Structures are given as structure tokens and as C-alpha cells.
Amino acid sequence: MNNEVLVSVVIPVYEVEDYLARAIDSVLAQTLSSIEIILVDDGSTDDSAQICDEYAARYPDTIRVVHKQNEGLGLARNTGAALARGKYLAFIDSDDTIDPTMYASMAAAAEENGCDVVMCDVMIHYVAEDKTTVVSSYPSQTVDLCDYIANGNNITYSVNKLFLREWFSSFAYEKMLFEDIALIPAAMTHCRTLGYVAEPFYHYYRRPNTLSTTVQGALGDVVVAFKLFLERCNPVFREEAVYCAARQIYWNMMQSRVLLKADFITLLHEYEADFLKNSYIRQDKTISRLLPFCSEPVIPERFLCVHLFRPLPDDFLPALTETFPRASVVQADERILSAIPLPESVQHALDTGNVTFAEEYVSLYLLYRLGGIVLTPETRAQLTLKTLRTLRVFFGFSSEDTLFTGCFGALKGHYVIRMLLESYNTPSIVNTACLPLANRLRDLLTVQFGLRLNGRKQLLHKEVSVLLPSVLAYDMQDGENCAKRADIKVPDGYECVSREVLAFWSARILENWNLYKSMRDARPGTPPPTPAPPSPRGGISEAELAAHIQQVMDNYEQSTSWRITKPLRALANLFRK
Structure with a gap:
């Protein structure tokens, strides 16, 4: 050498x-x-x-x-x-x-x-x-x-x-x-x-597949990295360093890493004074768009997992902490029952062995006081769940007329969660019969907020987000999934859905396809489509769609109401001419 x-x-x-x-x-x-x-x-x-x-x-x-x-x-x-x-x-x-x-x-x-x-x-x-x-x-x-x-x-x-x-x-x-x-x-x-x-x-x-784009859970390190930058910069150049960080944060939030938007907003909260008083930022019309986010609330990255008189599944916490390594996880078992006030309806449910009813109440109780995301032991979260933290409160459909309660979230002290908690003290068939939270939630959102039971995405009173079944209940391989039920084991690439969901989702795909065709054909200057040569199938009618759905379901007939199907494969041939 x-x-x-x-x-x-x-x-x-x-x-x-x-x-x-x-x-x-x-x-x-x-x-x-x-x-x-x-x-x-x-x-x-x-x-x-x-x-x-x-x-x-x-x-x-x-x-x-x-x-x-x-x-x-x-x-x-x-x-x-x-x-x-x-x-x-x-x-x-x-x-x-x-x-x-x-x-x-x-x-x-x-x-x-x-x-x-x-x-x-x-x-x-x-x-x-x-x-x-x-x-x-x-x-x-x-x-x-x-x-x-x-x-x-x-x-x-x-x-x-x-x-x-x-x-x-x-x-x-x-x-x-x-x-x-x-x-x-x-x-x-x-x-x-x-x-x-x-x-x-x-x-x-x-x-496409370098370190920065393949490591999933650790992507949140980028927010920590900016925090370390701001902590360690020379005070002489503090004003310039904050603006430098703001330029990078803006690009990450709006273009490169939109997935982490809520994490970046949390960082803006922490350094609110530095960003709001920065003269460089105020004079930059583009970067100054960050400033309103300094006061924009986000759901905390906190998972609330209630499991009364039962252990969590072995893979639950490892999967959660691997995907969300910087999230806090609040576990609550039966010991919490002596630490919080229980309505008579909840105590009655416990006395009669309806533990699920009590779990749902405790989940709402913790959500109201702490804020975060409720995740039941039967549900698994995807990294894309981070995107929902910019909402005030969110729920999701599990079918056309049923709401999914395996995953939902809200800001601390949100009034919708308070209304749900208060309903446990009100005489009603839901409390008397200890009906599931899905029923209580459906009644509240339809009566008080005008929810339409159609399985579609809705924003109620500019505050309450209700999402598609593919977002929180099932992974329909459309790129929108944030969480899914995992209590029924199926092979990778498959999804377990009810016959109602399969019918609903199939109809939705057909509707979207027909809408696309009508918009395409309505464009000015678009020549009329060339008639396709005759084929044994021809076009898809409602009757043919229903028959095909029934055939798919019959192929997977089982002893329960659940069917195993691979959505894309099952529906792939529906639109061929």
C-alpha cells in the first residue's frame, strides 16, 4: 500500500x-x-x-x-x-x-x-x-x-x-x-x-428495486432523518437549514413519498414555530403551501388492540411492528375492565359471555381518549394504512350494506366516537340484544349523518370518511387496500369473501368498465368502435354476469358462508368479446 x-x-x-x-x-x-x-x-x-x-x-x-x-x-x-x-x-x-x-x-x-x-x-x-x-x-x-x-x-x-x-x-x-x-x-x-x-x-x-424503494417499514426513517438534520444544524444557518428542510419535505409530501404525508405533518407540528416564522418559506409561493399543515390534525400512529380473555395471534405483533416500526401499540386485555367505567349493557354482555361486545366498547373507549387506529386481532394492517391518518375519522364497508369494524380510526376526542360511546347507555335493541358494533355504527351513520348503504366511498358532513370494502376489509388487488381480515387462512394471492361481496364487487367492476367505454366513445372526434367479430360469448349482459358469478361461487361451495376466490382470475374473462 x-x-x-x-x-x-x-x-x-x-x-x-x-x-x-x-x-x-x-x-x-x-x-x-x-x-x-x-x-x-x-x-x-x-x-x-x-x-x-x-x-x-x-x-x-x-x-x-x-x-x-x-x-x-x-x-x-x-x-x-x-x-x-x-x-x-x-x-x-x-x-x-x-x-x-x-x-x-x-x-x-x-x-x-x-x-x-x-x-x-x-x-x-x-x-x-x-x-x-x-x-x-x-x-x-x-x-x-x-x-x-x-x-x-x-x-x-x-x-x-x-x-x-x-x-x-x-x-x-x-x-x-x-x-x-x-x-x-x-x-x-x-x-x-x-x-x-x-x-x-x-x-x-x-x-426500481434499490434499497430506498424495497424496504417498507423503515421508510419512516426519512422523517426521523429530517428531524436529526434540524436538531444538528449550525444555529448560525438555522433559517437557511429550516428552508432547506422545507424544500425537501414539500417534495417528499407532495410527490415522492405521499404515503408518509401524515408523518411529515407530525414533523411540521413539532417544529411549527421554525416553519411559520421562516422568511424564506413565507416568500416562496410553492413551499409556503406547507404552512397550513402546521395546524392540520392527523390521527396518531397508535394501534389499539383489545383482546379480552384471549391471547393475540402469534403473528399479530411481529407483523404489526415490522410494518410500522415506529408506531406505538396499546394492548388491552381483561385487566382493563377494572380500570374503566363500564355501562350496564357492557357488564351484561360480559355476564352472559358476549366478550366481543365488551371488546368493541373498550376499543371505542381507548380510541376516544387516545386517538389512533383500532385493529382487531383478526385484522392485518398494510403500510398504506398510513395514508388514512390524514382523515379525521374513518370507517369502511365490508359489503354493500354492512360496515367493517376490524379496522377504524379517529382523532383523539372525536365527537363521532363519543356519540358511539354514549349510545351504550341508551335503551335500544342494539344494547339489549348485545348486537355487534357494525349494527350500532350503521344506525348512527345512517340516521345522524345520512350514510347511504351502497358500499361506496362517502364523506359525511365533510368529516366522516366511509371507505370501500377493498380498503379496510378485503384486498381486491386494485392497489387500494390498507387492511384486511386475516382470520381465515387462504393461499397467497387469494382472498376470502362472502357471496354478497363477490356479487357486489363484480357488479362494480362491470359498472366501471361500462362507464369507461361510454366516456371513451363520447370523446369528440372518436370514431365509432369497429364491430367485433361474432364470438360464442358476445357482450356481457346482467343475466350473464349473474350466471357467471353464481358459477364461480358454486365452484368454491363450502360448508360455511365464506368462499375462497381469486378476484382477478375469477373475473378476468367477464369483459372479453
């Missing part, structure tokens, strides 16, 4: 056997000779580790390899940085590449101007679309640090920057996704001299 090293390049490696050699070769091709490469194998299970060792054997004076257990990109970078010997430190991702003159040019700029950091532009390769774009980091070769923090591009990237190693040694990456966001923008606010080479030296290959 050469004694004089100007630039140490750290390459974290994990499961990249198809791209790793290309990345290493691009560093070996650098015109700068005083360079070392540190490959940090983060517990790869493919051939990446072997590729690292082979390169180290071929280039022993330039390449070192570290094999470690898998801990994530951030800690792999920390490991490499701790081993670096160069005056300057750089990172590249193992599936990207760099131009041959990148480090020679950037090191020269650093040496000439005494920079803590030198940055360059980035060329993004959209692999699936087979297109590229260059993202410039700053509009001028001479960088004003204050303006760069507020308005610059690529500020969250580690890979387009060359760091003075002595300066960078006071920083470290977190063990999380989006570790760049948590560290680099805040670090830049502590930079004394920033240099810039306006060339797209770094080639970032954006693929």
Missing part, C-alpha cells in the same frame, strides 16, 4: 454482485494516483464478498477489504471512514460509477482553496426508462455557503462530495435508512469553506 494517500474512497458493499466490478473499476481508472479504496462488505450473501477479495488480491497496494456483519449502509460507511488514511475522504455507492478525473479535479480544488468540502454535479441514470439527466449542485462556480444551504441542489448526497478527513471525523452516520439526510445537510452548515467543480462526475443509477 502506498504510504502517501491523498484520497481514501470508501465503497460499502451489500448484495451487488452484478454492479460491484463496474464501480471498483471506475475508481481504479482515476487519473489521481495517490488514492486508496476501502471495500466494506456489509455481510453480503451473494458473490460480492468474493469479488471484493479478488480485487484486493489483484491490487494489494490500492485496495483493502473489510468483512463485517450486516448493519446497514451508514455503519458500513463509518467503518470505512475509520480505516481511511488519506487527507481527503470520499464515498461512492457500489452500484454507481464515477468519471476518471473526478477526484483529481476535486482534490485540486480542495488544495487550492483550503476547502473542508468540495462538491460536483450528478448525472442520474433512470435505468428502467433508459434516460439520463444532469442535476447541477449550484448555479455559480463561486459558492455562497448561506445561499447553497438554502437553495442548492444535491445537498443530501454524500457521494458527490470530497471531504477533508480531519474535518469529517467529528461526524458519523446513523444506523437507519436515509442516513445521508440525517447527516450531510447538517454537516454542511458547519463547513468553513465549500468548493465546487461544476462537472457531472458522479453517475447515480436509479433502479
